[in-house]
Amino acid sequence: MYETEVNNRTEPSSKIPADVIKEFGKLAGVVQTRTTLAWSEHCTECVWPVCYSTCDLYSPREDGKCRRFIDGMVRVDCSEAINSYLLKIRFKRWGKLWSPGNVRLHSTGQAEKIERRDHQIGSMLYQLPMPAGLRKALTNKRYGHKKKSASRPTNGDDGLPTSFLLECYNPQLHSIRISLTMRSVSESRLPFQELIALAPGFNRARIPISNVVRFLNPRMPFNIELTPNDVLEGTTLYFGLMEFVQEIEQQSTEKTKLAKCVIWDLDNTLWDGVLVEDGLDNLKLKPNVADTIRELDARGILQSVVSKNNYEEAIQAIKHFELDEYFLFPQISWRPKSEGIEAIARQLNIGKDTLIFLDDSQFELEQVKAIYPEVRVVNALEMHTLLKMKECQVSVTTESKNRRNMYKTEAERRNIEEDFGNDYMAFLRHCEIRLSIQHMTQENIDRVHELTQRTNQMNFSGQRYDREVLIDILAKPYLNTYVLSCEDRFGSYGIVGFSIVDSREPRMTDLMFSCRIQSKRVEHAFLNYIIGNYIQELGKDFFANYRKTSRNAPSGKVFPDIGMDEVEVSDGVTSLVFRKNKELRDDGVITIIAEAIPLATN
Known part of the structure; x- marks a missing residue:
């Protein structure tokens, strides 16, 4: 919703690329309920009403308030969009979008009716012939009513939205940074702020409600601002939803996340x-x-x-x-x-x-x-x-029954680590870490299955194998499997890693580790060892697949650390390569004990 009372300009959606229009409609049927925030144009330097007579940028609207967008808020009718229209904004210096905040949720159908009625009333006020003074009074009264309604506290029994959703099309050839600020009206607390980068083209940003409630009570009055950062006069943005929403939980093909x-x-x-x-x-x-x-x-x-x-x-x-x-x-x-x-x-x-x-x-x-x-x-x-x-x-295994004791041993390691101060590599050498590498067998397949179901932060392929799939992998002669176990002077970590290499290329198609060995250089030692073996035996470059996620990105730094280069990205999977004439760097922290595994290529 916006200031329809003083913004009567419209434009067709034909100037917007078809693929962008399609993006604005993608959440139809996904957004279940949403707010109807009352957005208006404001100024970052506003000292109303003094600025109306002292500011060189003051440009009066029909209601006497300041026109802070070059063309006002231009409505672009777009039936594909969830709220049936977009707002085109050409920003002046110091211009920003502002709305009283609330989390009062309506069904999408109900929200559309509210907005349609508001547009009809606003258009009528704008178009009906009447004295300027009366128009100004009615316009201010109408927007005052909308603002007052939007500022009412919401019922504590009503559910909270899942997020604040911002949809925006940036037609510029460069990114635009826009600051989202939510500030409590009555409480003297730090505001919620987030800097959102709007790349050229369509953008959709979700701000989880859990991030907002750390700074304010969304059921009590608060204000919302969207402020472009350092933009040129006339910078244009098209806004779709700028609302709190509840989205239908999407049907997931993943299995239930197991408790740890x-x-x-x-x-x-x-x-x-x-x-x-x-x-x-x-x-x-x-x-x-x-x-x-x-x-x-x-x-x-x-x-x-x-x-x-x-x-x-x-x-x-x-x-x-x-x-x-x-x-x-x-x-x-x-x-x-x-x-x-x-x-x-x-x-x-x-x-x-x-x-x-x-x-x-x-x-x-x-x-x-x-x-x-x-x-x-x-x-x-x-x-x-x-x-x-x-x-x-x-899955219950011998190792899972001992998991609590493994974590207690890890706590002992951390205490010893503190004695080494900033010399972390010296601490790792003191630990005398030993990495054992075996191939997957019927004897260890249950623990491998458990590992594939549990690991997240160091799962570089995103795969979660059923036991039957693991059995099928064992039957393929060209797939070499590697099961990693680890121990040090404090005790055993048990089975901590699993990898699959397609020896025909060769290409590592899967690599995953338990988070218990994170930052202990075990992943570096294994990759150095396995790459060196394949290059020595086959005389070929060694490739690896990496499906990057927010969870595994920190651990994924191991690939550039050891010298792997990115080749291409296809369907979300990054193909990496270590060239056969490149030198491997071994820091000597980990001792490797490996059984002979034939590098089959059939």
Whole structure:
């Protein structure tokens, strides 16, 4: 929605490329509900009303306010767009888009009716013959009503949107940077701000609502601004949706994300009672909770605690119930529980989308969900369903049963690492890391299957193999498989990596590692070893496939680190090459123990 009362210009959509028009319609049927924000033209340097008489840039509109866009807000009718039109804006210096913010959601059909009615009323006010003074009064009254309605607090029972969605076509040949700012009206808090780069052509940016709620309560009055950065006079942008939206969750072909860690609240979740009020002697462990914790541990699912309590007292209570050995990196303080969730994910080095959080308080569950929507939250009343959840149906192997102890050993490594200060390579050498390389067999295929299902941050192909597919891979003579195990002076990491090389080219088609060996140079050592072997035996360049994602991008730096060059990108997969006449660099940190694996080429 926009200031239809003072913006009556329209243009056809024929000037916009057909492929861009198609993009504006792509979310039809996906956006389920949306807001109808009341966008208007504003000035970044506004000191109303003084500036109307002192500013050289003041250009009056019909309502007496300042015209901050060269042509105003030009409507481009576009039936393909979700709101049936686009707004063409030619920016003047200091011009910005502004709207009172709210998260009042309407169905797309209802929202379109609201906007259509607003356009009809605005057009009528603009076109009807009447004295200028009356037109000005009616126009100001109409927009004042829209602004007041948009500024009303929303009902706390209504659901929040999933994101703020910005659609924009940039017809320039260069990128435009635009600042999105959301600022609370009543609270003196830092505003939410995000710099959005609009590349030439169509752009769609989603700002998760979880990012916004860290800075303001979206149910209370706030303002929204979109401000171009350092643009020339006359810079033109076409805007589609600029709204908070709820989108239908897209049908995913991926399997359920398996849980890697269950995080427990304490009071009225792990035990009946409140520790600081009832005292330790009056607490009683919830029925079956100890058995549930032990079963999760046996499945290799890690566990931790996030609780608002006094740390020493809470730890003593956990020890009293003989459960302290099961909880890694417990976060017990009076800070928001979302901060504890983040700390656990960081210390375990796992994604938040592999966490399950149990709490008896719906407020705490909603707080965590608002900040980290990817975390699966479960009310403590549903604890009895935990072991039956799809997320907890993991493969159980000898190694998974020992996973908790592996993480405790890793904590010991970190303590030793601190003694080496900034000399990280010296610390790695002190660890005496040994990498064992074997081929996949019927004996280790279950652990390989588990690894392919769990790894995310260091999965360079994005593949998640079913056991039957792994068996088929074993039957192909030209596919060489590599199963990696690791240990050091502190203990064993178990099986930590898997790779497939098509020896006919040769090309590494799959490479994945457990996050437990991240930053330990294991991936560098393996790639150096495998590339060197193939080049020596076959005398050919060595290729690798890499499907880059936001999750594996930091680990993907290993490829340029060892000297691989990018050849091409096709269907989201980057083809990399290490030329046969290039020198490999081995830092000597890792000792490799490898069984002989024939480099079959049939």
